[in-house]
Amino acid sequence: MSFAIQPHLSVPQIMHRVSLALIPALLAYTWIFGWGVVLNVLLAVATALAVEALLLKIRHKPFKAPFGDGSAILTALLLCMALPPLLPWWVVVIGSAIAILLGKQLYGGLGFNPFNPAMVGYVVLLISFPREMSLWMAPIGGEHSLSLLDTLRYVFTEQLPAAVGGIDAYTMATPLDALKTGLGLEQAMGEIMAMPMFGYLGGSGWEIINALILLGGLWMLYTRLITWHVPVAMLGTLFLIAGIFHLIDPQSYASPVFHIVTGGALLGAFFIATDPVSGATSLRGQLIFGAGVGLFTYIIRTWGGYPDGVAFSILLMNMAAPTIDYYTRPRVFGHKGDQG
Amino acid sequence: MSSHPDQTLWSFPGGLELPGHKALSTAGPIEVAKLPKQLVLPLQQHIGAPANPVVQVGDKVKKGQLLAAPEGFVSAPIHASTSGTVIAIEDRQVPHPSGLSAPCIVLESDGEDAWCELQPHADYVNLDPSELRNIIRDAGIVGLGGAGFPSFIKLNPGARTSIDTLILNGAECEPFISCDDMLMRERADEVVHGARIMQHALNAKRCLIGIEDNKPEAIAAIGEAIRRLNQPSISLMKVPTRYPAGGEKQLIRLLTGKEVPSQGLPIDIGVVCHNVATAASVHRAVELGQPMISRIVTITGHAAAQPQNMEVRLGTPIEAVLEQAGGDNGQAHRLLLGGPMMGFELRNRQLPTTKTANCLLLATDQDAPKREVISDCIRCGQCALVCPMRLLPQQLYWHAKAKDFDKAQDYDLFDCIECGCCTHVCPAQLPLVNFYRFAKTHIWAQEREKQQADLARERHEFRLFRQQREKEEKAARHKAKADAVAKGGGEDSKKAAIKAAMERAKAKKAAVQANGADEAPTEAPVKESTAPETAGQPAPDKEPKP
Structure with a gap:
């Protein structure tokens, strides 16, 4: 095969472009779920840059102000796409700091991290602060919404406007959450999916965000920032397995389309599993890597304890990436064996 | 078999489409460099052992006279590139990335440029191939494509009585360089004559001349020469302009569809590959009796005042060549010996022109970007997509950097041809090929x-x-x-x-x-x-x- 290589980008250019591809989805996320997302972004980006600069200073490495190599910002933005839209400030700061510190710098910085830093930060928060991490705002059009001032007050003091009552008035389960709960109550799939929160395909509000993530992903494919291998392998596997179970028992297993367009499947497929540092590097390896992420995502979503499984799946496959790479080396020119 | 150029059917993995900048230096004919006052002839201008001086300081020599004899099998002699006096045999700085000094014979020209007695062999068809190889060896001919491997060794079919295909490499895939292009345009007959001699030495059934399709004038000239000289066993092949089509393994793949086995030689698959300029030199050595005392050098780059090609006597100071070509045009530049992909920077211009000096590139920052490392490897895999050997350069880098040389060899380090495609596309701007050279050197040590x-x-x-x-x-x-x-x-x-x-x-x-x-x-x-x-x-x- 032969690729016409585009004008060559530098590492910061690549990072900034991936971040750029994420902006439409982030804007939609803010529009649908409120000001909390903006505060998350500001806190996460500021923390990521501060920790990155500090750690590089300690390690006597250069940090090019103001954004370094662009990877810290990207990590912070990816983390924010995964985080619930309203969180106390310290949760965001801890998550972002852990992503950069434990996820990246302690391994030796960008290029040496075996795990995707944003997913490390996210999973640490998910396990450590399950209460905060499971509160999702109701999407736009709900009964109550928080103004910017109210949001600020909640983020920094964890107090809500007295008039409305508790946090429950503002929050709502995510579609995957509701699915898990519904199935736990032995409701039929048709019954669950008929709830208004499930929207047309993957949950009201979520559909728009995921459509914009898909758009950003397609733009990255078009500009060759990523190759098709990981997204196609991951989404294809998820679709295939979900399809098989859905065909066998449509009342117990959600449709494959729902699996693709809800939760973190598209974000993971285009923006996170495609992380070259922590993923497989050969093209055949990327197919296996993507397929593994899709498989584990389905398993965790369907039979695991968490509603979504993309983050865990990616971390699991990150562990497997070096081995995958070792066994999927292309046939070197002049060597015998299969065409690579 | 025809003189009409056939497009090749095969392709090689990876590679890069690079802007050629060839027209810069092909506007005028090949000029002849002036005779300098002093010539410095390094005893090693080839792969193998340095030659052994057979003259002494003070000796008067004629142009073409033997100055240093080969030492051992893999070696090549050095000849006087003009008439004059040997004034020193001493260490001088030679063109090398490290700027090292090496033994040289210093010749002061007498201005007469008088040939010694030459022994032409017009009837080479009656000569035994081994005699031909001796003539070619004694003429000091080495591969002019870059590496400078003594050519007579590659004209021996060895255990085979005959080989299938002789390939002449006229691809000249590296940007800016046009010395082979100009040679083929102006001296196509010499190339075809040389091909015939090489075919005779190798007992080769056929000869394929491969030229990148960005050189229509050279293709026309060679085609015309094949027709005129009526050489039905020689075919002309157009190869796509894609770096590194001129790499030996890549060109053989393009023309024959065969892959040179890893750790092996082209002759293992019945193929021998020589550069077109080497063929022309073989013709001069055999049919005219002239040893290798000059070569064509491209002087080019966007900082060159008058980009052109020049036939330069070996030993001529690079400074003098550049001066005759008008020097630079005032733009900031670096001087590279070779092209932007495989060349290296020369910090001193008082170095001699050698047998392997194909190009003097007065490179602006656009021509050959100065690369500073901007981050570590992010394993983006661009390098693997462009690697013509289908290696995983990112893994090789990782292991070479960690000095895990066993692992590097496990990832087929020694199949790397150092073409520089990976370095060219690296978004972290890592000097990848330098790491591979470092690892190879360590493993040899x-x-x-x-x-x-x-x-x-x-x-x-x-x-x-x-x-x-x-x-x-x-x-x-x-x-x-x-x-x-x-x-x-x-x-x-x-x-x-x-x-x-x-x-x-x-x-x-x-x-x-x-x-x-x-x-x-x-x-x-x-x-x-x-x-x-x-x-x-x-x-x-x-x-x-x-």
Whole structure:
């Protein structure tokens, strides 16, 4: 095969472009779920840059102000796409700091991290602060919404406007959450999916965000920032397995389309599993890597304890990436064996 | 088989479409560089052992006269590139990335540029291929495509009686360089004549001349020459303009569909590949009797005042060549020897032109971007997509950097052809090829050390063996003497002593022959000649100092 290589980008250019591809989805996320997302972004980006600069200073490495190599910002933005839209400030700061510190710098910085830093930060928060991490705002059009001032007050003091009552008035389960709960109550799939929160395909509000993530992903494919291998392998596997179970028992297993367009499947497929540092590097390896992420995502979503499984799946496959790479080396020119 | 160019059917993996910038230096004809006052001829302008001077300081020499003879098999002679006087044989700085100095013959020109007597062989078809190879060897011809490997070695079909295909490499895939292009345009006949001679030396059934399709003038000229000289066994092939189409393995793949096996040579698949300029030199050496004393050099780059090609006598200072070409046009630049992909920067311009100097590139920052590392490898895999050997450069980098040389070899480090595609696309701007060279150099050094250690161990073991043997012999001598004394026979005891000494000598000779080691044997004959007199005396310990 032969690729016409585009004008060559530098590492910061690549990072900034991936971040750029994420902006439409982030804007939609803010529009649908409120000001909390903006505060998350500001806190996460500021923390990521501060920790990155500090750690590089300690390690006597250069940090090019103001954004370094662009990877810290990207990590912070990816983390924010995964985080619930309203969180106390310290949760965001801890998550972002852990992503950069434990996820990246302690391994030796960008290029040496075996795990995707944003997913490390996210999973640490998910396990450590399950209460905060499971509160999702109701999407736009709900009964109550928080103004910017109210949001600020909640983020920094964890107090809500007295008039409305508790946090429950503002929050709502995510579609995957509701699915898990519904199935736990032995409701039929048709019954669950008929709830208004499930929207047309993957949950009201979520559909728009995921459509914009898909758009950003397609733009990255078009500009060759990523190759098709990981997204196609991951989404294809998820679709295939979900399809098989859905065909066998449509009342117990959600449709494959729902699996693709809800939760973190598209974000993971285009923006996170495609992380070259922590993923497989050969093209055949990327197919296996993507397929593994899709498989584990389905398993965790369907039979695991968490509603979504993309983050865990990616971390699991990150562990497997070096081995995958070792066994999927292309046939070197002049060597015998299969065409690579 | 025809002179009409055929488009090749095959492709190679990876590669890059690079802007060629060839037109810059192909506007005018090949100029001839002026005769300089002084020429510096390095004794090593080729792969292999440096040549051995056969002239002395003060000798008057003619143009084309032998100055230094080859040393060993893989080596090439050096000839005077003009007439004059040898004024020095000493170390001078030579063109090398490290700026090292090496032995050179310095020639002062007498301005007459008078040839020595030449021996043309117009009827080479009647010559035995081995005689042809000798002529080519004695003419100092080395591969002009870049590496400078002595050409006569690659004109030997070896164990085969014939080879299938001779390939002439006219791809010239590296940007900016146009010396082969201009040679083919202006001296197509010489190339075709050279191809015929090489075919004869190799007993090659056919010859394919591969030229990148960005050189229509060269393709037309070569096609015309093949037609005019009526050479039905020579075919012209157009190859796509894609770096590194001119790499030996890549061109063979493009023209024949075959892959040169890893660790192997083209001849293993019945193919031999030579550069077109080498073929022209072979023609001059055989049919005109002229040794290799000049080459065509491209002077180019967007900072060059008058980009052009020049036939330059070997040994001419680069400074003088650049000066004749008008120097730079005032733009900031670096001087590269070779192209932007595989060339290296020269910090000194007082260096001589050598057999492998194909291009002097006055490169602006656009021509050959100065690359600063901006981050570590993010494993984006761009390098793997462009690698023409289908290697995983990101993995090689990782292991080379960690000095895990076993792992690097496991990832087929030695299949890397150092074309620089990976370095070119690297978004972290890592000098990847430098890491691979570093790893290769280390592995070679380790292997040499291991060989030396093995040798030392063998010597040590032999020494222990010999000490033990001498001890035993001493005991035996004592015993023999004691026995003789006990018997009481005077004559007998002497005879016994002589016999014992002779046996010792025999044993030692046998031991020496069996071990073949390069120490210990020297003492044997001297010692043994005096043995009868000293028989019975304790042998002096002749352990050589290490």
